[in-house]
Amino acid sequence: MTTDDFSHADDWGPEKIVTVSDTRTGMRGVLVIDNTARGMGKGGTRMSPKVTVTEISRLARVMTWKWAGVDLFFGGAKAGIRFDPTSPDKEAVLRAFVRALSSEVPKEYVFGLDMGLTERDAAIIQNELGDRGAAVGSPRELGGVPYDQWGITGYGVAEATHAAAQWRQQPIEGARVVVQGFGAVVAATAHRLHELGTTVVAVSTSAGAVYEPDGLDVNALLAARAIWGDALVDHIEGAKQLAVGEELLLPTEILVPAAQQDVIDVTTARELQATIIVEGANLPITPDAQTVLAERGVAVVPDFIANAGGVVAAAYAMDARTSAFPVEPEQIRIAVADRLRRNSITVLEASARDNVTTHVAARRLAEQRVRIAMELSGRIKPDICEIRI
Numbered sequence: 563m564t565t566d567d568f569s570h571a572d573d574w575g576p577e578k579i580v581t582v583s584d585t586r587t588g589m590r591g592v593l594v595i596d597n598t599a600r601g602m603g604k605g606g607t608r609m610s611p612k613v614t615v616t617e618i619s620r621l622a623r624v625m626t627w628k629w630a631g632v633d634l635f636f637g638g639a640k641a642g643i644r645f646d647p648t649s650p651d652k653e654a655v656l657r658a659f660v661r662a663l664s665s666e667v668p669k670e671y672v673f674g675l676d677m678g679l680t681e682r683d684a685a686i687i688q689n690e691l692g693d694r695g696a697a698v699g700s701p702r703e704l705g706g707v708p709y710d711q712w713g714i715t716g717y718g719v720a721e722a723t724h725a726a727a728q729w730r731q732q733p734i735e736g737a738r739v740v741v742q743g744f745g746a747v748v749a750a751t752a753h754r755l756h757e758l759g760t761t762v763v764a765v766s767t768s769a770g771a772v773y774e775p776d777g778l779d780v781n782a783l784l785a786a787r788a789i790w791g792d793a794l795v796d797h798i799e800g801a802k803q804l805a806v807g808e809e810l811l812l813p814t815e816i817l818v819p820a821a822q823q824d825v826i827d828v829t830t831a832r833e834l835q836a837t838i839i840v841e842g843a844n845l846p847i848t849p850d851a852q853t854v855l856a857e858r859g860v861a862v863v864p865d866f867i868a869n870a871g872g873v874v875a876a877a878y879a880m881d882a883r884t885s886a887f888p889v890e891p892e893q894i895r896i897a898v899a900d901r902l903r904r905n906s907i908t909v910l911e912a913s914a915r916d917n918v919t920t921h922v923a924a925r926r927l928a929e930q931r932v933r934i935a936m937e938l939s940g941r942i943k944p945d946i947c948e949i950r951i
């Protein structure tokens with residue numbers, strides 16, 4: 563970015579950008595607080611050699627919409643450290659970054675996990691500032707909430723799927739499911755969808771796809787993943803092997819793309835057979851394809867509604883920083899199910915009512931919530947638009 567680049571700034575934010583550096587360790591990083599109308603800025607902390615101010619600003623904005631979409635009272639923020647997380651100097655750089663932001667943390671920002679940071683790094687951050695409140699995502703042994711390990715995001719994706727099926731008055735029991743990807747998110751999604759009585763007929767990884775019309779054994783898939791990782795698709799006996807991507811077009815009621823972005827384009831959207839699509843991944847459906855799916859009557863639960871389980875868990879993690887009582891995974895699962903089910907239905911209903919895609923409906927809902935908060939707190943003049951939430 564050029565030194566005078568405000569291209570990522572608009573009326574929503576960012577409210578504050580702090581860039582920091584340290585010549586001794588070579589640390590260079592940034593904190594972006596996007597919009598705090600609904601609460602203090604909260605979002606993960608990323609470490610990557612390619613971090614830019616623009617990238618972190620965009621991610622901070624995504625957090626503004628995510629928190630508003632899930633209707634929890636935090637604002638958008640994100641932090642980034644431009645450094646290789648595999649370097650042996652990682653800890654020294656992380657400590658330098660955290661020290662440099664000690665005026666902002668934890669009052670204006672609390673560190674969290676994103677690409678390149680682990681639970682142990684969250685513990686290092688707490689240690690560096692001598693404050694358990696400085697980071698979320700620390701290990702359970704330190705009172706943290708390891709929601710990634712608990713598969714909370716994937717669990718929420720499954721609950722959003724169940725809500726969409728109920729909304730469409732389609733039975734979940736016996737419904738066929740195709741999932742794309744078999745990573746952290748899908749493992750938990752498949753587990754929960756299996757509990758709900760669905761039949762998982764196909765899964766894929768970057769190594770290939772497998773299809774069994776009578777249903778795959780989900781527990782065997784999970785066990786195979788633990789041994790072979792993405793190569794699990796080569797070890798499922800009796801299942802038909804397909805090329806990556808072919809699984810999207812299989813006969814199924816439910817499709818959960820949870821791997822990459824832009825995998826469903828207009829052509830795929832016209833051809834796929836699912837009646838419910840729940841976005842586990844971020845941005846798996848192109849905007850044009852979203853319109854095609856809406857025209858075809860496919861119920862789509864958008865990414866920042868369906869995969870917001872981690873965000874709900876992060877809110878619990880924020881509370882846990884100041885509590886002596888450990889948070890139990892079941893407590894979070896109940897809250898995630900409740901909130902994501904309600905949000906999914908709200909968005910599906912708003913989309914049907916206003917004749918727009920669910921993505922447009924979700925974004926409108928989030929924007930409206932932030933705008934109202936800005937109006938009520940006197941940040942902007944009241945809008946005379948009709949308020950419908």
Ligand SMILES: NC(=O)c1ccc[n+]([C@@H]2O[C@H](COP(=O)([O-])OP(=O)(O)OC[C@H]3O[C@@H](n4cnc5c(N)ncnc54)[C@H](O)[C@@H]3O)[C@@H](O)[C@H]2O)c1
Nearest residue numbers: 715743744745746747766767768792820821842843844869
């Ligand atoms: N982990 C979370 O809590 C979380 C939260 C919100 C959103 N997401 C999003 O969900 C998606 C998956 O995240 P994850 O944590 O499960 O990642 P992961 O790295 O654990 O797993 C990704 C999986 O996708 C597979 N894959 C990659 N390219 C593929 C392709 N073209 N076709 C089929 N499979 C392919 C990989 O082989 C792997 O099995 C990402 O888009 C991520 O941004 C994750």
